[in-house]
Amino acid sequence: MKTTLLALDTATEACSVALWHHGEILAQDELSPKAHTRRILPMIDEILAEAGIGLKQVDALVFGRGPGSFTGVRIGSGIAQGLALGADLPVIPVSNLTAMAQAAYQQAGHTQVLAAIDARMDEVYFAGLRYQPHFVGQQEYAAWQAVLDEQVLSPDSVLRQLQTQSLPSAVCVGTGWAAYPQFEQTTVLLNKCDILLPSAKYMLPLARLAWQQQDYSTALEIEPVYLRNQVTWKKLPGRE
Numbered sequence: 001m002k003t004t005l006l007a008l009d010t011a012t013e014a015c016s017v018a019l020w021h022h023g024e025i026l027a028q029d030e031l032s033p034k035a036h037t038r039r040i041l042p043m044i045d046e047i048l049a050e051a052g053i054g055l056k057q058v059d060a061l062v063f064g065r066g067p068g069s070f071t072g073v074r075i076g077s078g079i080a081q082g083l084a085l086g087a088d089l090p091v092i093p094v095s096n097l098t099a100m101a102q103a104a105y106q107q108a109g110h111t112q113v114l115a116a117i118d119a120r121m122d123e124v125y126f127a128g129l130r131y132q133p134h135f136v137g138q139q140e141y142a143a144w145q146a147v148l149d150e151q152v153l154s155p156d157s158v159l160r161q162l163q164t165q166s167l168p169s170a171v172c173v174g175t176g177w178a179a180y181p182q183f184e185q186t187t188v189l190l191n192k193c194d195i196l197l198p199s200a201k202y203m204l205p206l207a208r209l210a211w212q213q214q215d216y217s218t219a220l221e222i223e224p225v226y227l228r229n230q231v232t233w234k235k236l237p238g239r240e
Helices: 036-051 070-087 096-108 155-164 204-212
Strands: 005-009 014-021 024-031 060-064 091-094 112-118 124-131 134-136 139-141 144-153 171-173
Touching: 005 036, 005 070, 005 204, 014 036, 014 204, 024 036, 036 070, 060 070, 060 204, 070 091, 091 096, 091 204, 096 112, 096 124, 096 144, 096 171, 096 204, 112 144, 124 155, 139 204, 144 155
Parallel strands: 005 060, 060 091, 112 171
Antiparallel strands: 005 014, 014 024, 112 124, 124 144, 134 139
């Protein structure tokens, strides 16, 4: 039986929607840091129309559950919850850090990834990840092992962890690496790339494994992941 998964993400400056349908992916990505609430639903409608299906023909909703901006994560989880309740669909939350790791794997074959998103307040959302595929028969599904767990911490703390937990061939993804001078001045080798923001397109391969394993939630059970306990902070000019 073929699966149809609809993914959305608004956790960062990017706003994205993607659909897995009949083994193919349709996707839209926009950079719209202050227009998520205005753009996300029209983008969903456009993707479904392009595929010629309605929301009730989707098997599950996928959403970027964070970490990311508090406002963006809240918007994404709220939209996913509302759509899932309205169409009676299960929901699959996906880490935004892992989604960027999946992008690095699909685009360039990287199997070790250091992901960091600028968390403002002189901190980054950070994780160290290693690709560890899961096989069902001959079918390979995307899966990642956390070598360094998701956390919010200062750039100096990230560098101290990297000095003790070496991932020598890892590639760096995310906005966090260019946001703070400590990452430019360090002697720790940081192999940076041009993957800066997560995309719903790369959440779909991760969600397919969750769907295969029946690892999903009801609309009322989903919870966004902020990592930071303090979710209200002074907004800086041009920042969420």
